[in-house]
Amino acid sequence: MIKKVKASLHEKLIFIFLIILGVFALGFTTVIKNKCLFVKNFDPQKINFKKPNNIVVLNAECGNVIIELYPEISPNGVERFKKLINLKAYDNVAFHRVIKDKLVQAGDLEFGKKDQLDYGKIGTGESGLGTIKSEVDVEFYFERGSVGLARTLKYNTEDSQFFIILDDEPLFEGEYTPIGKVIYGIKVLEKIKYSHRSEYVLRPDFINTVKMFE
Numbered sequence: 001m002i003k004k005v006k007a008s009l010h011e012k013l014i015f016i017f018l019i020i021l022g023v024f025a026l027g028f029t030t031v032i033k034n035k036c037l038f039v040k041n042f043d044p045q046k047i048n049f050k051k052p053n054n055i056v057v058l059n060a061e062c063g064n065v066i067i068e069l070y071p072e073i074s075p076n077g078v079e080r081f082k083k084l085i086n087l088k089a090y091d092n093v094a095f096h097r098v099i100k101d102k103l104v105q106a107g108d109l110e111f112g113k114k115d116q117l118d119y120g121k122i123g124t125g126e127s128g129l130g131t132i133k134s135e136v137d138v139e140f141y142f143e144r145g146s147v148g149l150a151r152t153l154k155y156n157t158e159d160s161q162f163f164i165i166l167d168d169e170p171l172f173e174g175e176y177t178p179i180g181k182v183i184y185g186i187k188v189l190e191k192i193k194y195s196h197r198s199e200y201v202l203r204p205d206f207i208n209t210v211k212m213f214e
Contacts, residue, residue: 035191036062042184044213054078055213056085056180060095061205062191065164066184067147074135077149077158077177082212084109084127084160090210096122097163098194098201105150106207107161114206123200127160134158135177142172145182164189 041063049055049068056067071078084090090107092114097105110125111118134155142148142165150161158177165172166189182189193205 039063039187039191040185041188042066044184047184049213052214053212054180056081056210057213058090058210059208060188060192061208062188064185065182065188067180068183069180070178073138073140074149074177074179076132077135077179080129080132080158080160081149081162081179083129085210085212088209089127089160090207093207094122094201094204095192095206096201096204097199098192098204099199100194101166101190103163103165103169104189104192105161105163107150109160119200119202123161125160129159131157131159136174140173140178142169142176142178143181144168145186146172146178147180147182148172148176148178151176166190 039062044055044057044064044066047066051068054069054071056069058065058067069078069081084107089109093106093109094112094114094117095104095106096108096112097103105123106112108122108125109127111121111123112125134151134157136155140146144165144167146169147162147164149158150163151157162179163176164182164186166186193201193203195201
């Protein structure tokens with residue numbers, strides 16, 4: 001007959017410790033995998049905007065990014081941005097250029113769409129509407145959250161691509177056309193996928209939708 005061996009207090013404590021450790025490890029793994037866990041998702045319907053007709057809601061993986069546009073600063077740039085939004089042109093477009101804690105860029109409508117991504121050409125695509133003139137004469141401070149139109153090395157080449165800065169960038173002042181600023185949800189952008197090796201991201205995150213609030 002086999003005698004039943006009772007576990008000592010020390011063994012019981014070790015067993016309990018191992019269970020707690022396993023639960024902690026499982027919880028920690030869940031947190032690591034869910035990059036959006038601690039990101040607040042703002043509901044624009046619950047916010048009272050002073051100028052609702054100039055509010056844009058960009059939805060990404062971790063929630064809404066709410067942008068206020070500044071047509072009084074860059075009327076042509078804002079008009080182009082609104083036109084593309086109303087055409088739903090930015091839906092399912094990649095955040096193709098991301099610099100950690102500095103900048104996210106999207107809006108390549110030709111080579112950045114989810115169903116026709118072209119890694120060899122992404123960042124060079126056009127909207128088909130032609131370029132517009134740079135609007136850099138009005139004083140504007142590119143603070144964290146500022147939204148601007150991207151261009152080539154030459155002025156007057158803005159089209160559909162835009163960037164949002166995640167840190168103050170005083171050197172951008174007078175260089176890029178500002179169209180607005182993020183007023184809620186900038187932490188959503190901080191969770192956008194980036195690469196340690198390049199500014200251009202392999203298998204990037206995508207914009208879900210971009211809509212005018214009104």
